[in-house]
Amino acid sequence: MKQSSSVTLQLLSLASLAATTQAELGKIHWKGPCNLTNETDMSGSAPLICGTLDVPLDYTDSGSNQTLTLDLAKWPATKKSTADPILMNFGGPGVSSFEGLGLYGEEFQAITGGHHDLIAFNSRGVGNTIPFSCYNDATSKQLVASLAPADGTASDTARGEIWAQSANLAQACYAQNNQTGSLIGTSFAARDTMQVLDALQGKDALLNYWGFSYGTTVGAVIAAMFPERMGRVALDGVDNPTEYFNGHNPEAVMDADKIVQGFCLGCVAAPDLCPLAKVYRNATELGSAIWNMLETLKFNPIPIPSQNGAVTYSDVRATIYEALYLPSSWPVTSEFIGAVLTRNVTVLGNPRVYPLLKSYGTSASLTSSSSEISTGITCSDRALSASMKDVLPYIKTRASLTKIAGDGSNTEMRCAQWNKKMYAKERYTGDFDVKTAHPALILSNRFDPTTPLAAAKNLSATFEGSVLLEQNGYGHTTLSMPSLCTAKAIRAYFTNGTLPAAGTICQPDVPLFTNLTYKDVWPKNFQRTVESAEDAKILKALMSVREKKSRGKFQ
Template structure:
């Protein structure tokens, strides 16, 4: 097992202070559930309209894989879009991240684009993992809990302690509301569900899979549990599997300061496209200006009442409400939009509004940036917190972790790096099965692992860490900004993904792909897409298809961003 350099030492410091939940071994599967999938076309309950003909199904799996004699089952919701070109090369399953992202809605919403990216030769299959939507929904919010709110831990001298105390309330409330299902939504169970789906498809018994963000953790766990069932697997925006399961997460933010620096340097280099750079400051001066703004708002938050927007589709839900624009609001907005460089011009607009005292303008842009979906907060907690090992009721026990997180990123520190950990350590539920086997694995077929050079939350080092666990895997470095390679896509990575899925060809080791749109660029997608061509067994594609391929990547990237951006 390849561990982060800090992990063994850090755990030796704190393991005595924590209760470590039982790591359950692999379970024998109960002999219940479906062995075939019966697809139907009456799917309007999932989507009133679909860009392509859609099929759907309910697929029964064992409710609890740790009880071999149990007859209880769970219905998984599946959707399918059939390949539009021959020869058909099988089916690809997707997980867009979260955890808590809906694979069903992701595939429905982006079926046409996903079909384009994969050359039209694969069936697309989306499923909602346990805890998500109608698949054993994990919901713990009640009227009692709504008074509890979390702020960034550096928002004041007492914020960290308040967050730690609020985490106890949150954990107890979720335990009371979801006690019967809290142990049934973990990643290992979802991996077993996927194995059953693959078998029931009646193809070659091998998984073809594309996962983003948390979807990389799910993919890696599946590959470790079922190495003989790996057909094609692309995992993009990789979570550090060792730190995730230990709960000792110190590598997440190691690239964050570089991403922040990239935001300011690209802004300063394009003052005609970045409102924040209108005063011709250098990148360092812009960074200091925003740091000063955050410190000012920490001491003097700004009140605002939303009036006069009843006819505005974005702001009308806020009409007549009052709120504070405070430190957590502004820094949280900056962080969430570092995930997706296409929002950086709007982010700069919002900050410039604040600097000039236009709080209403800031709020209007913020509402645009925060519009749309996101992952399910409850499902995120139920899945992620239930399978992370560290537990404590003593805040001082977290001092080594706090020091490590602060050292990993000056800009993020405990504000960003401790947000999940401070909640997870007080969680009351534990997944019934947590993968605790080997992380030195030979899969039947090699995995393609993609990492961004400048990813704010899944740094490139994580891709290399995952690759070290899977013999024969290849890391494709995408030299872009944002979370996953789709945040700032390019032709090189698009070709690599297509060639791998369609022809089974991995990129050469050491390949570094460049994005094809500059930060703060006014290039159109059409200008960028034209050069794309595709060789191999797939037919040559027309210019219109070329345009469509990266346009598809852009739109899929938008969906991945909405699912994986930080929870409100």
């Protein structure tokens, strides 16, 4: 099949890299300050330094001299007596590490103590590093996204429609990426990480690593492949690595509905911030109203004449599920739910609100490039062809575990029809019964909508000597709710390797529904003891992360 011009240019770029001399391999070229966009650099003064590193293009081909250029970013240590660097992985798959480090580098330096350079690189498929896209333009993406429901629970015919559209998507992805799609998997990401470490500190260095969500999968694979080289490895929001590679992981959303219950409990406890609390007498009544609202929308979408469109079940379910990731978005989410319950077309048709909720409800989630990349990496890693009959049991199991998270049809059906020529060239096929050189720190919220506490417990049980720190909070990863207890444990771990006592449970320092900022919380309303000026700095950083994360959520 004739390749698009973008793919041709991509291949020419890769071919030109083959001329790189072996002397240049393993050498980082720091180029100076990054040119960040306003979206990435919210502070306006991020001291992010950018560089490049050439690594092998294909680790499975020892006879090839073709290389790939990784784009790196560094947030330099803010204090003298610099310690070993920490490599950061912000998850995804498909998330820009530059955005993560650019947004939160200052806060992460405050949390870790400021003595470490924080390093991140864009993984394969992201940015300029083997760009992965299935469509050439935004219009094509929008069209494809509108052709099938967001998940199989939308109607009796939804799963069939998704299966058909997933076949089209898989073919489009192959047409655009058939020469490079097998080079973007997690095992290669693990090897790239070690190449970065080698270039930073040498081939005997130990890895200090902080990974979130899918970044925990990358971290687990690195630990399994290179256990003798693990230094201080913190994994927050564990995505079950065994299920990621070998299964379908319906249990990933096992706690999602419990977070809806938490939303309802938090709402009735804060009526001034949650208008719904003035309508419903208790959390049980509010929860019933939300579930009934979703069922009603299946058969009675809300017409929005001003947009020539409608608000559907898929739109609302997906928007609420997205909000479960971050409790700081819950006050405005309660307003959104109120508008749906009252079928308020003025609010729902608002030019800022309507496109956002529609973006959450689109079938293939193709409106962002990171979603395409996520599909590419996930399906290439899974490498499992299947029929619709094969995947339906897993889809139905997930649907039986949750009403709010959907049934996962899109991911299951795309991967089932993924072209075998784009399966990852290297897939980790071993187990995760690992004894690392230094024990790992595993972290998890008690209620996480996509990486449940159970997955963290399972991984900690197989990582010999590791300790699980549980945070008694809601949302995705422990950073979703500020906890000085958790942050101080992370700092102690990266500073001197100290692990918290087994069974430690940290409490969040803000309620579920709050409009408090750092200035409000400190010092008058802070509920726990701040023991030092450093504690105050950590708290300020945690509140800043919370506030930055909440921007763009239904705003």
